[in-house]
Amino acid sequence: MARLAAAIALTVGLAGSLPAAGLVPGKPDIRSLSALAFGPGGVLFVGDGKGGAVFAIDLGPRETVALKDPKPVPDVEGRIAALLGAAPADVMIHDLAVDPLSKQAYLAVSRGRSAWNMQWLLPNDVADASVLVRLDGEGKPALVDLSSVPFARAALPNPVDPAKKVPWKDASLRADTITDMAYADGTLWVAGLSNEEFASTMWRVPYPFGGPVAATTLENYHGAHGKFETEAPVRTFVFYPLKGKTHVLAAYLCTPLVTFAVDDIKARTHLRGKTVGEFGSGNYPLDMVLFKGKSGDRLLIANSNLPFMIVDPKDVEAFPGAIETPVTTYVAGVKHATRSGTGVLQLDNMGEEHVAVLRRLGGGQLDLVPVPMGRY
Numbered sequence: 016m017a018r019l020a021a022a023i024a025l026t027v028g029l030a031g032s033l034p035a036a037g038l039v040p041g042k043p044d045i046r047s048l049s050a051l052a053f054g055p056g057g058v059l060f061v062g063d064g065k066g067g068a069v070f071a072i073d074l075g076p077r078e079t080v081a082l083k084d085p086k087p088v089p090d091v092e093g094r095i096a097a098l099l100g101a102a103p104a105d106v107m108i109h110d111l112a113v114d115p116l117s118k119q120a121y122l123a124v125s126r127g128r129s130a131w132n133m134q135w136l137l138p139n140d141v142a143d144a145s146v147l148v149r150l151d152g153e154g155k156p157a158l159v160d161l162s163s164v165p166f167a168r169a170a171l172p173n174p175v176d177p178a179k180k181v182p183w184k185d186a187s188l189r190a191d192t193i194t195d196m197a198y199a200d201g202t203l204w205v206a207g208l209s210n211e212e213f214a215s216t217m218w219r220v221p222y223p224f225g226g227p228v229a230a231t232t233l234e235n236y237h238g239a240h241g242k243f244e245t246e247a248p249v250r251t252f253v254f255y256p257l258k259g260k261t262h263v264l265a266a267y268l269c270t271p272l273v274t275f276a277v278d279d280i281k282a283r284t285h286l287r288g289k290t291v292g293e294f295g296s297g298n299y300p301l302d303m304v305l306f307k308g309k310s311g312d313r314l315l316i317a318n319s320n321l322p323f324m325i326v327d328p329k330d331v332e333a334f335p336g337a338i339e340t341p342v343t344t345y346v347a348g349v350k351h352a353t354r355s356g357t358g359v360l361q362l363d364n365m366g367e368e369h370v371a372v373l374r375r376l377g378g379g380q381l382d383l384v385p386v387p388m389g390r391y
Contacts, residue, residue, distance in 0.1 A: 323356030
């Protein structure tokens with residue numbers, strides 16, 4: 016049987032034997048598993064868009080491993096359907112995160128896919144993920160029991176009102192309360208929509224939870240639309256140093272690439288980013304990761320309607336000025352390369368040499384595939 020990890024090269028320790036600081040055993044009141052991300056010590060962060068909060072969860076002790084020869088997991092939906100007693104056509108995966116310790120994949124899952132009725136809907140528009148599934152080293156799925164785990168909760172101030180809708184897809188904006196999360200230097204960064212006049216927001220939650228949550232509203236110039244916008248949230252982002260200062264590299268719907276200097280993201284302020292690229296209209300950027308390519312660091316963007324996009328951060332750093340006038344060509348700004356990557360729904364780093372890609376094949380089957388990034 017195909018496996019996610021065919022060979023474990025090294026066992027270097029046992030993590031999570033004690034609850035992380037600030038986490039208390041109990042049952043987290045998670046209303047929707049909207050987004051997943053891992054933090055220090057293998058703590059799992061869960062973004063609850065419907066509840067307007069983020070959770071930190073200790074998954075318990077597990078071995079820290081390095082993968083030498085990971086193999087794909089075929090028919091992920093079929094495996095999860097058998098576990099849940101559901102039809103594969105009903106299984107919908109909302110997010111993927113790979114545990115940096117065990118290298119096992121964690122999936123936020125609902126049974127709502129049969130309600131999907133238009134191309135512009137995203138999983139969180141359609142249903143609330145209520146099940147957390149782990150794929151072990153053999154690709155076997157198991158439910159993660161969250162009935163009694165060490166956890167902490169932090170509320171996001173002023174999340175977007177559930178009554179507000181996206182007119183062109185008749186979906187509640189509450190689904191975009193949390194669109195992406197990333198941990199860096201003692202802080203969980205959370206992108207999404209607030210109820211402010213300038214809705215696009217970046218929250219910063221100190222970890223361990225307990226300190227005040229800071230919020231900054233964001234704005235970007237969308238060259239394809241020919242205007243500055245703040246109603247659209249950051250869809251996916253990473254951190255990267257540019258000219259000696261850490262920046263957020265953020266991708267938006269349709270598909271601007273925008274940079275924000277971290278030093279400029281201050282509490283209770285509004286910040287306009289620098290648009291450095293327009294990578295094509297009619298597309299959702301679904302996920303973004305950094306990886307080491309054969310010629311240095313690279314940025315990989317997975318998309319709903321376009322191939323993989325690969326960007327050299329050095330080109331972003333060297334880009335003169337910013338896009339602040341209407342773009343008349345399909346793409347503009349910083350250059351990017353395209354690679355085969357259609358049917359990709361989610362991705363995450365899997366160690367230093369591979370990226371785990373959740374990809375739907377032409378016949379409809381959904382596979383979890385480790386893609387070696389050295390060739391890029």
